[in-house]
Amino acid sequence: MLKETIDTNSSNENYADRFALPIAEAEEKTETTNQQQIGNIQQAINLNIDAQQASHHLLKQMNSVFFNEMTDDHVLSPETAEKIEDWLSQHSIYQLEKLNETAKAHFLYQGITFAVYGEKSGIDRTIPFDLIPRVIAKQQWSKVAAGCTQRIQALNLFLADIYNQQNILKEGLIPAVQVLSHEAYQPVMMNHRLNGNIYSQISGIDIVRDCKGEFFVLEDNLRTPSGVSYMLESRKMSQKLMPELCNQHVANIELYPQLLRDVLAENSKVDCPTIVVLTPGRYNSAYYEHSFLAREMGVPLVTSRDLFVENDKVYVKTIRGRQQVDVIYRRLDDGFLDPLSFRPDSTLGVAGLMSAYLSGNVVIANAPGTGVADDKSIYPYVDQMIAYYLNEKPILSNVPTYQCREAEALDYVLANLDQLVVKEAQGSGGYGMLIGPKATEQEIDLFKMKLMASPSAYIAQPTLNLSVAPTLTSQGIAERHIDLRPFILSSPERIEIVPGGLTRVAMQQGSLVVNSSQGGGIKDTWVIDEYSI
């Protein structure tokens, strides 16, 4: 891997200054005469010329066995990678590292941090940011966007169905017991019609790419998907660090907060509805994102203290008196929403909220009970949902999945644990999973016992050769596995997706775990109209 410590675009002037580093190194390493020093300078000049030539293939040098998002996508114009390469080549690795550190310092300064539950309290982490963007051709993005739109339409129809007629269950396409006994299934939502059948107004779909560049859906997130603030902050960082590159041809995402506000408003039947963001408070790991979104949308950030219910209407306490609330963008789990309907010990929710909701006097985004549709054990049925509700073929495929609740699948999984990725059906954050090829024999044996004790709690998937993107590491620019989370906004009137989404990157070599809680980082995602370059 090429390491650059010399500016490769040096002019002829100030040559001695430019080559101060190699000369200094030569002096330290050897005691030389003047003649030998001149020789070393000559060597350094030759090295620089070699470095200049090599830098033009900086990204291709990675020569990866995995699909390289920057260089292997034939839909993407080669000029895109070249422009980024050129920009990178104008900086030494040291300078690039400094830029990444600038990003980290910015995140710390702005308080863009998160806490990991279980870690020592008071420790807030920044999320590692890599300045090399992940690039997607507009043509490819169109497919992803269409696939996500289709998927969310089907999932919302599924939710509307299972909470009302339950036709898909009656027809046996999905085992009724798997849905109705699911812990995220909320009986209180039965026979309650929502405006436009929109249950998940804000969704995040996790997408990966295999060694052939094919897109696959890894997971659906329909409860309280997070990360959109990092998507927006990444873009701000790219604009700050590489404005000349970023401001050309890259699809805009800055409109997301306004779009979110508009979509939330469209879910209400009230004109100019009052919208609030309901947060558990400053001790929540994603509090930064809650406050960010509230501020960017220009709506109040509230906790349970700020709300009350009277006559089945929700009010917020303002300094000028009460004001009725029409839409609540909640960042609490279902169980904490209302102590009268769910967990009685919850102090994070609002007593009577569900009564107001079921009376149609307030919209809750996302609706209670969406969790049953983003469960990993329901995920294998999404292709069938698309066919059943939309009469279409899926645009984006699922990763092949074994449901361990099925005896045959369980037998296969137990026999092939060392080759599979096994996940908790209700898990998140990358916890509770086994990555077979990387696990020790002991870890595999332990997991076998867990599987046999509770097979219905797990699903398994073959390990995909996930795509990689060039990422700045301490050893220079190297490949790292990535995924993508587009954010989809739904209302009765439309479905919107801002171009790109959040690219998460596994910062450790060979790692497949991109979750921030386990050390994963982020990249800006550029959707580039290749025909405009």
Added chain:
Amino acid sequence: MILLSTNAQNIFWLGRYLTRIQYLCSQFPFKTNELALDYAHAFCLPAFDASSLNELILDNEQPASFHQHFLCAKNNIHDLRGVISAQSFAELNQLLQQAEQNAGFICDVCEECNDVLEAEDDELLFLFFSLGQKMEQFDRQLRLNQDKSVTLTQLNHLIDRLDQHGMCSLPEVWEELKKQPDRMNYYHFSDHIDSLFELDRL
């Protein structure tokens, strides 16, 4: 932008805590027992001379210490994150971290926090912050029998501006305090402010 009762309460108390810390900074360390005893009696603190009072103020476990007051201010700032600007929060966050890393910076940090908050755009938010500052001043002046005339004038102006922003119930109660600026009326006025923050009826 809607100003929540809790936001108003947080910014009001932030004004009070920062003002309290700043005054303490101007007096600390207490050099004479007389001054120390005046302060301790006024604020019902368990100290009997300058040395014990100084020790109490530096004891992180004591509610009247720099540390505890600073923690309260910090909590207020974090609870206001959704309403103050991102830039202001970033500056305040930096200041808080400096003070946490070195307690000796608390006094400077509080002054700079004041500057940041006074520059906030939202006028109503600023007014409640100022109200907190002036109420703290007034409270201290009452307890220590200091001259209240300047604070009364400032409070009068503040109440006018709040009235213009719809806080219509304040002037009447304020008039009583203005007529007779004693402790009873001060507490009555203070209770009324607290009731504004609990308001959930028109």
